[in-house]
Amino acid sequence: MGLYLKLAFGNVRRSARDYSVYFATLGFAACLLYSFVASSDYLNRLDLSPDQTSVVASSGDILQAFSIFTVFVFLFLVRYANRFLLRRRSREFALYKLVGMDRGAVSCVLVMETACVGVLALALGVLLGVALSPAFGAITAFVFDVPWRPMVAFSSQSAVWTSGCFAAVFALNAFDGARNIGRRPLIQLIAAERAPEVASTGGRLARGVQVAVAAVLLAVVWGACVFQPVYFIAFIIPMGFAACFATALVARIVVTGWAARARSRTERYWWGLRAFTVRQVESRVASSSMALACVCVLIAVSVCMMVAGFAFSVGMRTPELVSQGLAASMAPIGFIGIFYGSVFLLSAVAVLSLQQLSGAADARHAYASLAKLGCERADMALSVRKQVLLYFAAPFAGAMVHDMFGLFLVAFLAFALGTSGFFAITGGVLLFTAALLAVYGVLTSLAVERLCLADA
Structure with a gap:
């Protein structure tokens, strides 16, 4: 022992x-x-x-x-x-x-x-x-x-x-x-x-079914946020699962279409390492679309929870609400929202970083082969940075689409309770989220570049 x-x-x-x-x-x-x-x-x-x-x-x-x-x-x-x-x-x-x-x-x-x-x-x-x-x-x-x-x-x-x-x-x-x-x-x-971790994306019929399923699920989730907020809150857990599944389908559909359009532009596709970069992104998304979808939904939920937390604990400090004791009673809910939002955001960026590090371990041999074929180290480093940028930017962009509807629900509750400063709170939370993702993205890019090009 x-x-x-x-x-x-x-x-x-x-x-x-x-x-x-x-x-x-x-x-x-x-x-x-x-x-x-x-x-x-x-x-x-x-x-x-x-x-x-x-x-x-x-x-x-x-x-x-x-x-x-x-x-x-x-x-x-x-x-x-x-x-x-x-x-x-x-x-x-x-x-x-x-x-x-x-x-x-x-x-x-x-x-x-x-x-x-x-x-x-x-x-x-x-x-x-x-x-x-x-x-x-x-x-x-x-x-x-x-x-x-x-x-x-x-x-x-x-x-x-x-x-x-x-x-x-x-x-x-x-x-x-x-x-x-x-x-x-x-x-x-x-x-x-x-x-490599691979997953089949299916043929045209399968992709058509995926588009239809994703559209229905997103219509239900987003429609409930805007038109039936009470039902959305009552069924928030199944709504979350539906959002994750639909987002995973959308991610695979979008990446497949993006890769097809890139290949159709022959001159640009074969310039530099663009073909290699497209193939790397396509294969990774095909095998990890559900993880990316969970990250996207976690970021969206974290933004909504932090905005709600600050709105319920800070934005309700008007003299009228303080005299009624409503602000004090909402403080625990506000604290829970802020804490859980930070936890979800930490989990999301950590999963993104770990996923990229795992991908670097898989791609290290491919970059070594490119080096033997005479590829410049600067071109390979640029390919790495583009892939990491896409992996961090895409979930954030998807989360912002979800938050267009999620924040509508938070705003409805906040204004119903008399919260002030909602838009300033929302802007601050979004800025903090973008800054955290940017910092984590830069650190991850440096680590992935070091791993991928270790044998190059």
């Missing part, structure tokens, strides 16, 4: 570059989860009026209940990240089997690696949450409209809750990863990094 533990620690140190985005994302996720649950403790250390104390006490259980749903979001995020890491390191696990390690030993090493990364990410996240507690406390006090003073606060109860959630998430994913590696034959592990 000591040998396996030493091997696991060595693998984590050696694979620090592969784990970097994964580790940073998990650390920030732990920080958000801890800070969200600890928000009640921040408020209890401030000078609250009796009415505010009552609101905070009643919202504490609500905040913790909503944090359970956040765990499911992080479970999806960790599962997606684990898939990327297992694909990158499948040949390494195959070598373990070749030197005589049995299935149980390989699974044990993988579980230890997962536990090591999870414990480090959890510790970093909680420590970061404690260090940033004055800032989180300021945000909480701002949302609840109470006086604030800087203080560093640690909540043992929130740390235990966060640790329990992370332990459950990582236990499930460690078990799933160990089972996945253990049951795959040796030849499949060796070829996994080179094997």
